[in-house]
Amino acid sequence: MSQNVSSRQHQILEYLLESPSGLSVDDLAKALDISRTGVQQHFVVLERDGYIKKSAHNKTAGRPVAIYVLTDKGNNYFPKQYAWFSALILSDLQQEIGPERFKAYMQKLGGKLADKLQGRFEGKDLHERVDELATVMAGLGFHVKVDREPEAEGLNMQAYNCIYHDLAQEHHDVCEFDVALMSALLDKQVEQLSCMAKGDCNCSFRIK
Incomplete structure (x- = not known):
């Protein structure tokens, strides 16, 4: 886990990773069983640091609701392992040429x-x-x-x-x-x- 992302923010990023179409503050407040204010505070930090962004506004009961998605940085927050694949390609290439x-x-x-x-x-x-x-x-x-x-x-x-x-x-x-x-x-x-x-x-x- 990145040092500048709290455990709760990590949970938020996980939910957004599993929901590529995006989630609202209310969606995450319900999923995490915390207040809307609590989610909004985390969103301010995650948006400031470039992990999430607003992607659209949906209308619910006549009021606009912001939908948030992961940015590229947010996706890259989750570990990726490329070394084994690179090693496979390089070994095969060296044998071939x-x-x-x-x-x-x-x-x-x-x-x-x-x-x-x-x-x-x-x-x-x-x-x-x-x-x-x-x-x-x-x-x-x-x-x-x-x-x-x-x-x-x-x-x-x-x-x-x-x-x-x-x-x-x-x-x-x-x-x-x-x-x-x-x-x-x-x-x-x-x-x-x-x-x-x-x-x-x-x-x-x-x-x-």
């Missing part, structure tokens, strides 16, 4: 994502590009830090988590995706110095 072509495929995927993000890097110098890259990596789920110490050879970037750690442990060439993405966005050679999937304490990259 072989290790060398698999490595090249990961590099191609990194390049394709870079193509979509190039507009955010145009007209920027290297240091600005590195800052923007750190923002991109954070958006993907990485916790990163840029090392600009004078004695460092070039610029270094460390990632203290791996967003596909289990996959990378089985398929080390998945890391080629990151290297290709970073190299293309910075228009510089990027070398991977360490890898958490291989037992290192972080994933570190040197920007030449």
Whole structure:
């Protein structure tokens, strides 16, 4: 359960998950056996935080009644497991095309994502590009830090988590995706110095 969602709000989200057409305050007050005011207070928080939204107004006894549904964020609140499916696809792909072509495929995927993000890097110098890259990596789920110490050879970037750690442990060439993405966005050679999937304490990259 997310830390910013209470147990009662979790119940509300579960009811809305099971009712894709939406529910009203009265519907949930009856289902949860609490007051309308109590439901409304929870709705204010859940709507503010982006978990639910008004989808329509129905008329009951001549008065409009707001109907609430889950947002994409509300749907994503409930855990999803993709790692096993991704591992199945990658294992099958590697068997089909072989290790060398698999490595090249990961590099191609990194390049394709870079193509979509190039507009955010145009007209920027290297240091600005590195800052923007750190923002991109954070958006993907990485916790990163840029090392600009004078004695460092070039610029270094460390990632203290791996967003596909289990996959990378089985398929080390998945890391080629990151290297290709970073190299293309910075228009510089990027070398991977360490890898958490291989037992290192972080994933570190040197920007030449």
